Amino acid sequence: MSMSDEYVFQSELFENRSRVFTVSELTILIKEVLENIFPSVAVIGEVADLSVARSGHCYLTLKDEGAQLPAVIWRSYRERLTFDLHDGLQVLCRGRLEVYPPHGRYQLIVEEIEPSGWGAKELALRRLKERLAREGLFDAARKRPLPRWPRRIGVITSPTGAAIHDFLTALRERFRAVDVLIIPVKVQGEGAAEEITQAFQWLEKYDWNLDVIVLTRGGGSIEDLWAFNEESVVRAVASSRIPVVSAVGHEIDVTLADLAADVRALTPTDAASKVVPSQEELEAVLAGYAMRLRAHLDLRLKAVRTHLDAMASRPVFRFPKDLVYTRSQEVDEWERRLEHAGDRFLERSRMVLTTMAARLESLSPLGVLSRGYSMTLTHPEGRVVREAASLCPGTIVQTRLHRGSFLSRVEEVHGDGEPVHPDQRI
Known part of the structure; x- marks a missing residue:
């Protein structure tokens, strides 16, 4: 059925x-x-x-x-x-x-x-938040401190909204010595996320010498603030090389751009108080610096005066000629010691030379000749004749005595142990 x-x-x-x-x-x-x-x-x-x-x-x-x-x-x-x-x-x-x-x-x-x-959009937002958190875009470790004394501030916001008016008013009341560059964008509705992302890209592309960027708009419903939850905006905030302050909506409104920024401000007015010091704070800081400088100079001056007094009390400054006299006496003493040492060195050297000369004289062939010996040399070569067999009859030889020498001709040559005829003896 x-x-x-x-x-x-x-x-x-x-x-x-x-x-x-x-x-x-x-x-x-x-x-x-x-x-x-x-x-x-x-x-x-x-x-x-x-x-x-x-x-x-x-x-x-x-x-x-x-x-x-x-x-x-x-x-x-x-x-x-x-x-x-x-x-x-x-x-x-x-x-x-x-x-x-x-x-x-x-x-x-x-x-x-x-x-x-909107429940589906909330689910998508929650999943995006979890994914970006896993990537570390919201980590506290990557948050950068704001410069204490900014000179130029970039503001990304609607040029006609209440947020820029509140921000500039608070800025003027707190600190006037700062330049402001306003980058006009849509802050809600179709195309808002694209314009905000392009504003960050524009600031990254050109060097505007900015110290901090403020991303801000006034309060509104979740639909009005949705552009600040778009992934492209969140990534642009997180990747900015310049510190970013996010001031979107009111205190109860928290967007993903707030989480990715280096500092979150509750309102545009709060953003101004976070990026610049107040006039009173500046005056207090300068007064503190002046007091510390004065105290440091006083301590330095006291230390120098004490040092000068200590130097002045030293004998070298009280009696400066004494040091010259003392050094002069030391020079005289060293001169005497040097002369004495030189004399001793010369005496020792003279004794060593005498001893060396005596030893050399005892070893010299001339010393042997003085005792009646002679030395025979070939002529004209001057070679020492050590054995008779090296000569032959008719050879001219030179005989050197203790005093002088003479030439002679060899008549006969005899070997070791051969007798010489009496008529041939000298």
């Missing part, structure tokens, strides 16, 4: 007024009809009366202006939800209708659920 046939059959059954049903029979019959007609259904509504049972199952009511629909989310699916389910959230649910006989009411068994409208 098809669904339409079954519906006709059940309708005819209900039209039989003579039939009497028990509560259970009627409830089961309604259950069969309802569940067969709506095996799968999609419903949009607002979450209300949300509760989680001890079993982990979630019970809620979907409502709109005219009706309410009980719904159930089993624990196995609820634990896999990627967003926070709460009262007031507009959601789109897909599931099947079911009649719960013990209570005699129908309810929606939710098989899929997701935020609808």
Whole structure:
């Protein structure tokens, strides 16, 4: 039997007024009809009366202006939800209708659920925030301190809004010695995120000699501030080489640009108080510097005076000629010691030379000649003749005595031990 046939059959059954049903029979019959007609259904509504049972199952009511629909989310699916389910959230649910006989009411068994409208945008925003946080864009470690005395400030904002008026007014009241460069952009609506991103890119491309950038706008609804949650704007703020102060909305408004900025200000006026010092603060700082400088100079002057007094009390300054006299006496003493040392050195050298000369004289061949010996040399070569066999008859030799020498011719040569004829002896 098809669904339409079954519906006709059940309708005819209900039209039989003579039939009497028990509560259970009627409830089961309604259950069969309802569940067969709506095996799968999609419903949009607002979450209300949300509760989680001890079993982990979630019970809620979907409502709109005219009706309410009980719904159930089993624990196995609820634990896999990627967003926070709460009262007031507009959601789109897909599931099947079911009649719960013990209570005699129908309810929606939710098989899929997701935020609808701004709820979907909130979910996307939450996921973007989590992703950027994992990348480290919101880490406190990457936050940079603001310069204490900025000379030039860049302001990205609407040129006609109240934010720039409040910022400039507070700036003039606190510190006038600063230049302001205003970069006009849309701060809400279509194209706002693109213009804000391009403003940061423009400041990065050209060197405007800025010390700090202020991104600001006045308060508004979440829709008005949505441009400051766009990923391109958040990344532009985080990647800026110049420190960024974000002052978007009011104190209760927190955008992703606020989280990525180096400093978050609650309002445009608060931003001015964070980027420049007040006149009173400047005067106090200068007074403190003057006091420290005066104290340092006093201490330095006292130390120099004490040092000069100590130097003046030294004998070298009280009696300067004494040092000259003392050094002169030392020079005289060294001169005497040098002369004495020179004499001693010459005497020792003279004795060493005498000893060396005597030893050399004793070893000299001339010393041997003085004792009656002679030395024979070949002529004219002058070689010493050590044995008779090196000569031959007729050779001219030179005989050197202790005093003088003479030449002679060899008549005969005799070897060792050969007798010489008496007539040939000298």
